[in-house]
Amino acid sequence: MHRHGGWQLQPVFHIYQHQDHRDVLEAMVPIFGCGRIRSNGLGSSVLTFVVEALRDLESAVVPFFEQHPLAVKRGDFLAFCRHCACNATEGAFDEVGVRAIGSTCVWHECQWQATFQDH
Secondary structure (H helix, E strand, O other): OEEEOOEEEEEEEEEEEEHHHHHHHHHHHHHHOOOEEEEOOOOOOEEEEEEOOHHHHHHHHHHHHHHOOOOOOHHHHHHHHHHHHHHOOOOOOOHHHHHHHHHHHOEHHHOEEEEEEEO
16 A cells, blocks of 8 residues: 555455355455455444455456456456556656546446545
């Protein structure tokens, strides 16, 4: 994760399931070889498989979807890949670049998220 001009950029991969389907999320760990399962919060019946480490995104998640291309949202996936690649390059963003990525990388339907927090 890098901070540029008060912005924090962190690509994250999420898969959400109701707690009754925890086994689906548990199956993701050996498939990707990384990630963890967490609750969506107190009182929530939703669990999340999440991969946050950039090295895991680059070495496991991105290659998985390159080998198993998505039928929809291909453009969003490619934007996510660009974000991961740029995030690994120190000094790759100014505020304009960060805002441009923020407008293209949030992919809620499939739980790809590039989270931007103003500091």
